[in-house]
Amino acid sequence: MEKTSPGYVAASAVRDKPRRRHSRAGGLAGLIWPQRSLITGREVAGPGALEPELWAKLQFLSDPLCQRCGTPFDIAVDDAQVCGACLANSPVYDRARAALVYGDVSRDLVLGLKYQGRRDSLALLGGWMTNAGAGLLADADLIVPVPLHYLRLVRRGFNQSVWLAAAISRSSGVDLSVDALKRIKSTPIQGGLSADGRRRNVQGAFRVRKGREARIRDKKILLIDDVLTTGATAEACSRALKRAGASCVDVLTLARVAAPRGIPI
Numbered sequence: 001m002e003k004t005s006p007g008y009v010a011a012s013a014v015r016d017k018p019r020r021r022h023s024r025a026g027g028l029a030g031l032i033w034p035q036r037s038l039i040t041g042r043e044v045a046g047p048g049a050l051e052p053e054l055w056a057k058l059q060f061l062s063d064p065l066c067q068r069c070g071t072p073f074d075i076a077v078d079d080a081q082v083c084g085a086c087l088a089n090s091p092v093y094d095r096a097r098a099a100l101v102y103g104d105v106s107r108d109l110v111l112g113l114k115y116q117g118r119r120d121s122l123a124l125l126g127g128w129m130t131n132a133g134a135g136l137l138a139d140a141d142l143i144v145p146v147p148l149h150y151l152r153l154v155r156r157g158f159n160q161s162v163w164l165a166a167a168i169s170r171s172s173g174v175d176l177s178v179d180a181l182k183r184i185k186s187t188p189i190q191g192g193l194s195a196d197g198r199r200r201n202v203q204g205a206f207r208v209r210k211g212r213e214a215r216i217r218d219k220k221i222l223l224i225d226d227v228l229t230t231g232a233t234a235e236a237c238s239r240a241l242k243r244a245g246a247s248c249v250d251v252l253t254l255a256r257v258a259a260p261r262g263i264p265i
């Protein structure tokens, strides 16, 4: 995968970083179980969980953003502004938001979660997502994670999107349905595919599970995933949810490419 071009990221789109909090209990626990960096595994001071130099490289997203797809804008715009890609071709979902720009450090956080099962990152990452998606969570009736095909779930043993969704449900109080969506096609890993390739790859890959339709119908759904790249997966899930009668589908991810919609990484 290529790195996200920092050129796409407006300085104004990167907000102040959340403060790294320390507590007496955390300090005591830190003496007994030293805090390890979520990326390097080295000991770090306090519950920030990242070395200061890595922390400094994280790019948190905030307005101005496209109000539909969440792409950061370079200049301040009015509240209802949408990007050219959304004007030309509206996404299936209603709104997408992310906590971070997908770059070197956020990619390592995602990989740690996805392939090493770093559950110790969930409180931090879920907290960032809850902040970034506050407006979406305020409207949501139900949180639904992007599912894995059962063969991949058996191989990996967990679904990191379910973990993130559970953390966000706990911190926000919004209901969670971990199995409302089902992945019915085992699709190859999407990295390296073009935007069209990704779209074809996930076409018809998801559906609402039998017996879960009543939880979806006329509900505002907040779909959770780790990363949004071209948005092909988010759109395929949103299509399945809307076919089942969802009145609105928003998307919240930990990270997203800062490039306009349709450009793969």
Ligand SMILES: [Zn+2]
Pocket (backbone or CB within 6 Å): 066, 067, 068, 069, 070, 071, 082, 083, 084, 085, 086, 087, 261
């Ligand atoms: Zn847009």
